[in-house]
Amino acid sequence: MENRVAYCVSDHTGVTVEAVANSVLSQFPAFEFSLIVLPFVDSAAKARNVAAQIAASPGALVFSTLTDPVLRSILHNARLNLFDVFELFAPPVEGVLGQSATPSGGRTHGMANDYESRMDAVNFALNLDDGLNPERLDQADLILVGVSRVGKTPSALYLALQYGLRTANYPLTPDDLARDSLPEVLLAHLPRLRGLTLSAERLAAIRQVRYPDSRYASLQQCREEITAAERLFERHNLPVIDTTRMSVEEIAARLRLRP
Amino acid sequence: MENRVAYCVSDHTGVTVEAVANSVLSQFPAFEFSLIVLPFVDSAAKARNVAAQIAASPGALVFSTLTDPVLRSILHNARLNLFDVFELFAPPVEGVLGQSATPSGGRTHGMANDYESRMDAVNFALNLDDGLNPERLDQADLILVGVSRVGKTPSALYLALQYGLRTANYPLTPDDLARDSLPEVLLAHLPRLRGLTLSAERLAAIRQVRYPDSRYASLQQCREEITAAERLFERHNLPVIDTTRMSVEEIAARLRLRP
Numbered sequence: 001m002e003n004r005v006a007y008c009v010s011d012h013t014g015v016t017v018e019a020v021a022n023s024v025l026s027q028f029p030a031f032e033f034s035l036i037v038l039p040f041v042d043s044a045a046k047a048r049n050v051a052a053q054i055a056a057s058p059g060a061l062v063f064s065t066l067t068d069p070v071l072r073s074i075l076h077n078a079r080l081n082l083f084d085v086f087e088l089f090a091p092p093v094e095g096v097l098g099q100s101a102t103p104s105g106g107r108t109h110g111m112a113n114d115y116e117s118r119m120d121a122v123n124f125a126l127n128l129d130d131g132l133n134p135e136r137l138d139q140a141d142l143i144l145v146g147v148s149r150v151g152k153t154p155s156a157l158y159l160a161l162q163y164g165l166r167t168a169n170y171p172l173t174p175d176d177l178a179r180d181s182l183p184e185v186l187l188a189h190l191p192r193l194r195g196l197t198l199s200a201e202r203l204a205a206i207r208q209v210r211y212p213d214s215r216y217a218s219l220q221q222c223r224e225e226i227t228a229a230e231r232l233f234e235r236h237n238l239p240v241i242d243t244t245r246m247s248v249e250e251i252a253a254r255l256r257l258r259p
Numbered sequence: 260m261e262n263r264v265a266y267c268v269s270d271h272t273g274v275t276v277e278a279v280a281n282s283v284l285s286q287f288p289a290f291e292f293s294l295i296v297l298p299f300v301d302s303a304a305k306a307r308n309v310a311a312q313i314a315a316s317p318g319a320l321v322f323s324t325l326t327d328p329v330l331r332s333i334l335h336n337a338r339l340n341l342f343d344v345f346e347l348f349a350p351p352v353e354g355v356l357g358q359s360a361t362p363s364g365g366r367t368h369g370m371a372n373d374y375e376s377r378m379d380a381v382n383f384a385l386n387l388d389d390g391l392n393p394e395r396l397d398q399a400d401l402i403l404v405g406v407s408r409v410g411k412t413p414s415a416l417y418l419a420l421q422y423g424l425r426t427a428n429y430p431l432t433p434d435d436l437a438r439d440s441l442p443e444v445l446l447a448h449l450p451r452l453r454g455l456t457l458s459a460e461r462l463a464a465i466r467q468v469r470y471p472d473s474r475y476a477s478l479q480q481c482r483e484e485i486t487a488a489e490r491l492f493e494r495h496n497l498p499v500i501d502t503t504r505m506s507v508e509e510i511a512a513r514l515r516l517r518p
Contacts, residue, residue, distance in 0.1 A: 013512035019275035024348045027360035081355045088347040089283045096340045101286035122413045154381045253272035
């Protein structure tokens with residue numbers, strides 16, 4: 001497998017350009033790429049430094065979301081293998097909109113704008129983590145339910161951070177699972193409940209890391225809990241997501257689809 | 260201001276294509292765009308549905324990260340204002356690499372791969388939130404310090420979720436601030452400490468939301484705490500980030516720059 005370095009240059013965080021580079025480069029499986037993100041390249045001096053750094057790495061690819069014409073020309077003049085997001089997208093979008101692009105220095109509005117609501121959602125997710133403060137469940141956009149270690153907390157935090165959704169999570173304990181119905185406190189909120197499940201094998205592996213050789217982490221215990229949880233989800237007709245092969249981004253994007 | 264709808268079509272979460280659309284469209288400030296994300300478009304039937312939905316919205320823009328040739332051709336044949344990330348990037352990257360792209364169905368590796376380490380980092384950030392479990396600070400990649408409500412917790416969670424960095428956070432209380440030195444428990448970890456600060460006005464506004472008209476939320480109290488915290492950061496020579504005008508993505512990307 002051939003190794004290549006790919007630089008991701010941005011005048012802001014670099015999150016977008018890194019995602020684009022990952023997405024494009026995943027279409028070239030014969031190569032192994034080492035990504036180097038160079039964020040906050042927002043002056044001519046920094047752009048010259050970056051251009052010199054990249055030029056010292058022969059064969060490197062360069063993805064850039066720089067928009068300032070001065071900074072872009074510095075990269076262009078350095079004779080790099082440059083894939084300039086702005087240059088590729090601006091002309092066709094200009095054609096459709098009938099207006100020229102106004103290089104604005106890379107503000108990605110729609111991100112920072114909703115900062116307050118996302119921070120509020122994160123605080124909400126923390127305050128209603130793992131069944132805490134159930135009297136506030138009526139304020140939740142979504143309530144994730146499932147057995148211990150099924151991935152409720154990271155999913156709730158990601159939904160809050162990425163999408164600004166006030167997401168609570170509520171654990172199903174073995175006591176809850178022994179009953180015929182979801183916990184009483186959840187019944188008033190059925191339309192906003194989402195069930196999380198995963199394979200018993202995967203759950204056991206996750207629990208083993210924390211509590212090796214415990215009954216809690218045994219395959220049999222995990223099987224029983226998962227089976228009982230899925231029966232409850234079905235009884236109450238909850239939308240269910242099987243997270244066995246999913247990243248937290250994917251779980252969150254799917255949960256968001258039917259809010 | 261003219262309104263336009265922009266669809267973001269993906270066979271996966273849509274996070275990348277939404278980021279690209281936001282970035283590109285922010286260069287056209289004369290328009291107000293409504294973004295509609297259509298994730299998990301991973302079959303011909305779904306692609307046909309999506310194409311019909313978009314065609315019913317005249318003048319809409321369409322950003323797509325679909326890679327499967329069958330799905331892409333369905334969008335292409337629908338005569339949309341289509342900006343196809345794959346079509347724009349693949350040819351120039353193929354030219355540099357000397358190989359054809361292999362449409363892989365949009366797996367963005369480098370994301371799902373490190374799922375375990377990111378989930379571990381999230382659990383770590385939660386377990387070491389707000390000064391909890393200080394005996395585990397030696398396991399941290401980064402330790403954020405600052406006064407109450409300066410943004411430590413969301414920043415730590417974002418660093419964990421996005422970058423897999425095990426990030427603790429530790430609050431500076433008025434008692435801590437009255438001393439000449441950072442809390443004893445932090446002194447063994449100076450190279451991994453990062454100071455967070457923000458303007459006293461912004462801090463007071465944030466605290467007011469939760470505790471209106473309290474001494475805690477008063478501008479004078481906020482000024483005193485911020486001044487004392489910045490003095491401590493300087494005394495111990497900590498890298499400091501002023502979060503006043505930053506999104507959580509930007510804070511995290513800057514903190515990650517010198518890990």
